[in-house]
Amino acid sequence: MAAPPGIESSAMPAKIRSVEPALAQPDNLAALRESEERFRRTFELAGSGLAHIGMDRRFIRVNRRLCEILGYPEHELLKLRGKDISHPEDSEVINEQRPSLYAGEIDAVRLEKRYIRKNGTLVWVYFTMVVERDASGVPQYEIAVYEDITARRQAEEALRASEERFRRTFELADCGLAHVSLDGRFLRVNRRMCEIFGYSEAELRNLTAKEISHPEDRDLADGPRARLFAGEIESARLDKRYFRKDGRLIWVNIAIAMERDAEGGPLYAISVLDDITERKNAEAALQEAHEELKRSNSELEQFAYVASHDLQEPLRMVSSYAQLLGRRYGDKLGTDAREFMGYIVDGAARMKQLIEDLLAYSRVGIKTRDFKSVELEKALSRAVANLKVAIDESAASVTHDPLPTLPADPAQLAQVFQNLIGNALKFRSQSAPKVHVGVQDRGEVYELAVRDNGIGIEPQYFERIFMVFQRLHNKGEYPGTGIGLAIVKKVVERHGGSVRVESTPGEGSAFSFTLPKHQKETGNGG
Amino acid sequence: MVDENRPVEILLVEDNPGDERLTREALKEGKVYSNLHWVKDGVEAMEFLRRQGKHRSVPRPDIILLDLNLPKRDGREVLHDIKNDADLKRIPVVVLTTSKAEEDVLRTYNLHANCYVTKPVDLEKFIVVVKSIDAFWLTVVTLPPNGQ
Numbered sequence: 146m147a148a149p150p151g152i153e154s155s156a157m158p159a160k161i162r163s164v165e166p167a168l169a170q171p172d173n174l175a176a177l178r179e180s181e182e183r184f185r186r187t188f189e190l191a192g193s194g195l196a197h198i199g200m201d202r203r204f205i206r207v208n209r210r211l212c213e214i215l216g217y218p219e220h221e222l223l224k225l226r227g228k229d230i231s232h233p234e235d236s237e238v239i240n241e242q243r244p245s246l247y248a249g250e251i252d253a254v255r256l257e258k259r260y261i262r263k264n265g266t267l268v269w270v271y272f273t274m275v276v277e278r279d280a281s282g283v284p285q286y287e288i289a290v291y292e293d294i295t296a297r298r299q300a301e302e303a304l305r306a307s308e309e310r311f312r313r314t315f316e317l318a319d320c321g322l323a324h325v326s327l328d329g330r331f332l333r334v335n336r337r338m339c340e341i342f343g344y345s346e347a348e349l350r351n352l353t354a355k356e357i358s359h360p361e362d363r364d365l366a367d368g369p370r371a372r373l374f375a376g377e378i379e380s381a382r383l384d385k386r387y388f389r390k391d392g393r394l395i396w397v398n399i400a401i402a403m404e405r406d407a408e409g410g411p412l413y414a415i416s417v418l419d420d421i422t423e424r425k426n427a428e429a430a431l432q433e434a435h436e437e438l439k440r441s442n443s444e445l446e447q448f449a450y451v452a453s454h455d456l457q458e459p460l461r462m463v464s465s466y467a468q469l470l471g472r473r474y475g476d477k478l479g480t481d482a483r484e485f486m487g488y489i490v491d492g493a494a495r496m497k498q499l500i501e502d503l504l505a506y507s508r509v510g511i512k513t514r515d516f517k518s519v520e521l522e523k524a525l526s527r528a529v530a531n532l533k534v535a536i537d538e539s540a541a542s543v544t545h546d547p548l549p550t551l552p553a554d555p556a557q558l559a560q561v562f563q564n565l566i567g568n569a570l571k572f573r574s575q576s577a578p579k580v581h582v583g584v585q586d587r588g589e590v591y592e593l594a595v596r597d598n599g600i601g602i603e604p605q606y607f608e609r610i611f612m613v614f615q616r617l618h619n620k621g622e623y624p625g626t627g628i629g630l631a632i633v634k635k636v637v638e639r640h641g642g643s644v645r646v647e648s649t650p651g652e653g654s655a656f657s658f659t660l661p662k663h664q665k666e667t668g669n670g671g
Numbered sequence: 672m673v674d675e676n677r678p679v680e681i682l683l684v685e686d687n688p689g690d691e692r693l694t695r696e697a698l699k700e701g702k703v704y705s706n707l708h709w710v711k712d713g714v715e716a717m718e719f720l721r722r723q724g725k726h727r728s729v730p731r732p733d734i735i736l737l738d739l740n741l742p743k744r745d746g747r748e749v750l751h752d753i754k755n756d757a758d759l760k761r762i763p764v765v766v767l768t769t770s771k772a773e774e775d776v777l778r779t780y781n782l783h784a785n786c787y788v789t790k791p792v793d794l795e796k797f798i799v800v801v802k803s804i805d806a807f808w809l810t811v812v813t814l815p816p817n818g819q
Contacts, residue, residue, distance in 0.1 A: 457769045461790055462689045468794035469696055494793065 194270075194291030202226040205286060214270065214293045216262030227289075232259035232267065239274065246276055247284060257294065269298040321397075321418030324404070327374075329353040332413055341397065341420045343390035354416075359386035359394065366401065373403045374411050384421065396425035442510070449507035453500040460500070464493035495626075502628040506613060509557065509635040516640075516664050519555045521548035521593070525582060528562035535570045541578035548584055549591055552664045557636045562595070564629040565656050569597035571625065574651070590642060590659040601650035611644065633658070641665070679705040679805065682732035684716040684749060685767070686741055690790070694736065697794070697801040705805075708732065713744025717752055720759055734804065735764045737784075750784060765804060 188195055194211030196204050207222050215222060215230060228236050235258040242254040254274040262268055271292040277285050315322055321338035323331050331349045339346055342357060355363050362385045369381030380402040387395050398419040404412045467489040475483060522545070529536065529543055536543060543566060562582070569580045578597060585592045602610065602617070609615045611634040616627035637644045637658045648654035681698075685691050691709050698705050708729065710716045716737075719726045735753070739746035746766065753759045766784040788804075791797050 454769055457790075458687070461769075462693075465693050465794045465797060466689075469693070469700075472700065472794065 194293070196227075196289045196291070198227065198274075198287040198289055200284065200286065202228065211291055214268060214291050215260055216264055216266070216268070221263070227260075230260050230262075232261055235259050239272070246274070257298075267295070268293060269295045321416075321420070323349075323416045323418065325354060325414040325416055327411060327413065329355055338418060341389075341395065341418060342387065343393075348390070357387050357389075359388060362386045366399070369401065370414065373401060373414065376403075376409070384425070394422075395420055396422045446507045446510050449503060453504040453507070456500050457497065460493050460496055464490055464497070467493070499626045499628075502626045502632075503613075505560075506628055506632050506635065509632060509639060514554070514639075516552045516554055518550055519553040519558055520550045521558065521584075524553075524555055524558040525562050527559040528566055531559075531563050532567055532570065535567065539570050539573060539578050541570055541573070541580060543580045543582070545582035546584045548582070548593075549662075551591065551660055551662055553640055553660065554636075557639070558660075561633050561636050561658070564633050565595040568629060568656075569595065569599055569654070572597075572599045572654075574598065574600050574653075587659065589663075590661050592657055592659050594655050594657040596653065596655040598653040601652055601654050602646065602648040603650055604648070607646050607648070610646065630656075679703065679734065680708065680730045680732045681705050681734055681736060681804075682708045682710065682716070682719060683736045684710055684713065684741065684746065685736070685738040686711050687738070690738070693794075693797065694801065697797045700794075701798045701802040701805065703801060703805040706730070712742045713746065713749040716741075716749050717744070720753065720756075720762075732762060735762055736767055736804070737764055738767045740769070 188206070188208050191208060191210060194214040195208045196211055197206040199205045203226050204223050207219055209219075212219050212222060217225070217230070227239065231238075238256055238258050239254060242251065242256070245251045246254050252275065254272065256272050258270055258272055260268050260270060271294045272289065273292075274287055274289040276287050279285050315333075315335045318335060319337055321341045322335040323338050324333040326332050330353050334346055334349045339349060342349065344352065344357075354366070358365075365383060365385050366381075369378070369383060372378045373381055380400055382398070382400045384396060384398050387397055389395055398421045400417040402415045404415055406412050467486050471478075471483065471486050471490075478486070525545060525548065535541075566580055566582075570578050576598065578599065581596045583594045583596065585594075606617055610617065611630050613628055613631040615631075616625065633656070634644050637660070641661045641664065642659040644656065644658040646654060646656050683691060683694055685694070695707055698707060708719065710719050715726075716735075718724050719729055720732070720735075722729060737746050737749060741749070750764060750766065753762065753764060763785040765786045765788055768787060768789050788800050791800065
């Protein structure tokens, strides 16, 4: 304290002036210390990051929480400016607002910004800053509050990403998607939805589903929708017709579900729509073709029936009068005339047989489906009785396994046995015919087989023999019209079974056919 | 009782002259002692049976041979009329069909015909059929008349 008084006195008084009163008043000093201590403790204990920032933008004072938030120890932080540790994109956001703050246009800077912590991780902060001024209004320092909002920002980001994913899914989906309000307006529609209906998104949002529905289908969704509202069902699915903007009719398959609030009250409907116009058209075309086929088939059968019926009339005239001629005037005719007449009668007889067979074939389909429980043994005996003459003439033996009872047309099954056994007798070898009717249980069906020891059939004819009027032999060798097996096939197929042949030429043939044990309710009626 | 020595009165309802002649010839060949009366359609058949118009003095037929495909009123309707007429229903009706198929179809109508015969292509067979009609007739006439 030996400094020249002149200098001392000139340098010191200002400082002394400010300090001396406090020093001079111990009570005030203690109060100030206590206030400072209270402030320090408050500053340290605050849950938010707090800082005093000097006019050079450096941190003057920071609290522990701010050190935690920014990830720097206090002594390092005090050497830095906020700008130094800001995320590059956010380094100027505070400076942009400082002029307004200093000009008094705003009371505080409030913003969200990012900092890079010492360990390189990013922290989101809600930043609030005011400026402290002295009595004359000169800015002294800034007070800043930092709230770590990283968790909130991440949640928001996750939500945004999720919404983006959802939006992309919604947009990319190849089916129409729509949120429909409870009063039927489109709240949100995707790109595909716009494509299906030919309206823009804005246009659709001004429309209701009913407005673009086909009049007949307008209220189709009302029932399911009411049940969805009521919570009776989780989702509904229906096919419905709409009109596109261009007026074209489209078929749409819709799946509807209800979006609900936390209390379960309906918010809006979620509709997933598929344009099924092509499928519906194909179905309709198929149905039409099917109907057409049925109609033409039935017409063909009617035609065969009527034609063969009407063909018989003139045939009977030809044949009967030729015979009458022979009977009355035979002795007056020469040998040639009698031979010629023989051909007329023979030709007419053969034509008669052809017509009868054709008629029998067409009748298999035309006959009313009248299936009853049939004992196959009875059907077989009926066939054997009808073939008695041929069996006796050829000294044939016809044996059989015990046969089951199943639903069938009795007359038609007897016909099947008769045709197959008749063939076995007709196409016999040198030795006496041995015919055996066997049966095998094949689960849903019985497989019956008529085996013979006849001349057999070459494998290349296995398909052909079941076609109408297909014959393998000339009429001189084996008479017949070539329709017997075609009838067998038609009858078996009408019963829901199938027929096939196995044969070794020179050894014999086995004709197998299946018959269902039970007939379906909706069979192919005749 | 019916006199067995008088000819069988046969009413043939048939529109085809060829068939009429054939029936006539078959009766001749089969040596069936008969009178064949021929009408060409269903309307005339009923007039004959009810002895109306030009058929005022015809005999009551002992048997009717009825073709089904007739003009005006077809065989099915004629059969129905006969079987619903108290006076006519006892006359035996033989329905002539062209094919076995037709016969099967007809049976399902339950028309109460006494007999169905498929017209054969073979003359010999037709003669057999005609003879069997004769036999059928004799069987009928030897039975005591119903309720008389």
